[in-house]
Amino acid sequence: MAIGDLSPVNxxxxxxxxxxxxxxxPRHGAVYVIDADEPAFIDTGLGRNREHLLDALDELDIxxxxxxxxxxxxxxxxxxxGAGYLAAACPNATVRxxxxxxxxxxxxxxLVAGTKEAVGEMWEYYAEPEPVPDARIEGLADGDEIxxxxxxxxxxxxxxxxxxxxxxxxxxxxLLFTGDAAGIYVPQRDTxxxxxxxxxxxxxxxxxxxxTIEDLAPATLCFGHFGPRAYDPxxxxxxKRALVxxxxxxxxxxxELGDDxxxxxxxxxxSEMVEVWGERKARAEERLNASxxxxxxxRDAA
Numbered sequence: 001m002a003i004g005d006l007s008p009v010n011x012x013x014x015x016x017x018x019x020x021x022x023x024x025x026p027r028h029g030a031v032y033v034i035d036a037d038e039p040a041f042i043d044t045g046l047g048r049n050r051e052h053l054l055d056a057l058d059e060l061d062i063x064x065x066x067x068x069x070x071x072x073x074x075x076x077x078x079x080x081x082g083a084g085y086l087a088a089a090c091p092n093a094t095v096r097x098x099x100x101x102x103x104x105x106x107x108x109x110x111l112v113a114g115t116k117e118a119v120g121e122m123w124e125y126y127a128e129p130e131p132v133p134d135a136r137i138e139g140l141a142d143g144d145e146i147x148x149x150x151x152x153x154x155x156x157x158x159x160x161x162x163x164x165x166x167x168x169x170x171x172x173x174x175l176l177f178t179g180d181a182a183g184i185y186v187p188q189r190d191t192x193x194x195x196x197x198x199x200x201x202x203x204x205x206x207x208x209x210x211x212t213i214e215d216l217a218p219a220t221l222c223f224g225h226f227g228p229r230a231y232d233p234x235x236x237x238x239x240k241r242a243l244v245x246x247x248x249x250x251x252x253x254x255x256e257l258g259d260d261x262x263x264x265x266x267x268x269x270x271s272e273m274v275e276v277w278g279e280r281k282a283r284a285e286e287r288l289n290a291s292x293x294x295x296x297x298x299r300d301a302a
Contacts, residue, residue, distance in 0.1 A: 001019050001026065003021030003026050003049075003052070004018070004019060004020075004021070004052045004055065005018070005019050006055075006059050006060070007227070009175065009220065009222065010230075011173065011219060011220055011230075012170075012173040012175055013172075013173060014034065014036065015034050015035070015173065016034075016035070016056065017031065017228065018032075018052050018053055018056045019227075020046065020053070021049060021052075022045065022046060022125070022225070023281050025277050025281050027187070027226045028226065028277070028281075029078060030223060030225060030227040030228075031043045031045050031052075032177060033056050033060065034148060034151070034170075035060050036148035036149055036150050036151055037149025038068035038149045039057075039067045039068060039148075040067070040069035040070070040071055041067065041070050041071065041086060042071045042072075042168060042177045042222070043177075043179070044070060044072055044079065044080055044082030044083045044085075045078070045082045046077060046078055046081040046125060046126050047077070047082040047084075047085055047127030047128075047130070048081075048125060048127040049082075050082045050086065050089075053086065054089060065092055066092070067090035067092065068092060068094065068148075069093060069094060069146060069148065070086045070087060070093050070096070071095075071096050071146070071153070072097040072101070072105070073097075073165055073166060073168070073177060073179025073180070073181075073224060074098065074101055074165035074179050075097060075098070075101030075102075075104045075111060075162070075164045076115075076180075076197070077112070077115050079180075079224055080105060080129075082127075082129075083097075083129070083132050084105065084108075084129050084130025084132045085127070085129075085130050087130075087133065087137075088130060094137070095132045096139075096140050097137070097164070097166070098139065098141075098157070098163075098164040098165065098166050099139025099141055100139075100163050100164040101162075101164030102139040104164070105129070105131070106131055106132055106133075106137060107131060108129045108131060114199070118198055118288060118291065119284065119288065120287070121284070140155045141155070141157070142155060142156060142157035142166070146168070150172075151170055151172040151173075152171065153170055154168070154170075156168075156212060156216075158178075158179065158181035158212065159202070159209070160205030160206030160207070160208060160209040161180045161181060161195065161197075161201065161209070162180075162200050163200055165179050165180065165181060167179055167181050167209075167213070169218065173220070174219035175218060175219070175222050175228075176216060176218040176220070176221055176222060176231075178221050178223055178224060179224045180225075181212075182209075182210065182213055182221055182223060182236065182239060183195055183239045183242070183243075184223070184225040184226065185221075185223040185225060185226045185227070185229050186226065186273075186276060187227070187229070188276050191238065192238060192239040193242065194239075194242050194289060195225075196243075196246065196288075196289045196292040196293050196296070197288050197289065197291070197292045198288075198291045198294075198295040199295050201292040201296050202296060203243060203244070203296065206243055207240055207243060207244075210239055210240050210243075213236060214233060214236050217231060217233070218231050219231060221235075246289070246293065247293050247296075249267075250267070250290055250297070251293075251297060253267070254297070263290060263294065264290045264291055264294075265287075267286040267287070267290045268286045268287050268290075269283075270286075271283055273285065273286075
């Protein structure tokens with residue numbers, strides 16, 4: 001699969017995903033297209049790669065005017081950065097995202113500033129997000145349902161990664177669109193990596209989100225990074241361990257070094273993902289995740 005490719009979700013009818021190549025890494029960004037009576041996008045990518053999403057509509061013979069729903073799982077720009085662009089391209093679509101995140105897509109100034117601070121030099125892969133018109137966005141809450149005509153998506157809050165995150169459950173094909181609630185799937189190793197960005201990562205919240213996923217036990221996890229994977233309870237157990245061990249590793253390294261920048265650089269220098277993602281992306285991911293844990297440790301100690 002190459003950046004820009006469109007692939008079906010196995011075991012599902014009329015559900016596809018587009019490789020939007022987040023940060024230039026193939027498959028690192030998966031945006032889902034549901035060819036329902038009321039077509040929908042789930043997540044939107046960074047915005048810079050939006051032409052791949054519009055090409056997918058053409059490939060599926062979906063008119064842009066027919067798209068009715070743009071559904072970011074959360075407001076982080078690797079998942080929602082293209083929302084304003086899709087709203088402009090699909091004039092009958094409504095953007096629906098968590099009610100906490102919706103205002104940030106209408107006025108993304110603070111979101112952009114925070115993202116630039118968090119991702120540093122990787123900002124070059126992002127597009128400045130287009131604001132979503134206030135009349136074109138609706139806030140979602142836990143327990144809401146989104147009617148696509150021939151299928152319904154249930155909205156489930158998953159605030160551990162970010163307080164504005166939801167996951168969407170499609171009971172028709174038993175799919176769960178996870179955003180970052182189930183971590184980052186790494187198909188080359190069939191494992192799940194932690195994603196713990198600042199400033200709102202919460203360990204206990206993330207563990208609770210995984211338990212929610214375990215209770216649902218869907219047939220397929222539609223990861224926001226690297227695409228779908230059949231549900232496996234062992235994979236979710238592995239992710240819970242990864243989260244706990246990662247936070248403890250950062251805590252111990254802070255105690256050892258006593259300097260947060262040194263902690264961040266230590267993990268960047270010792271990333272296990274260089275062979276998979278390339279040095280630049282792997283180092284950036286470790287910096288981001290270590291920073292998120294340090295912020296969370298300070299918050300918990302306050």
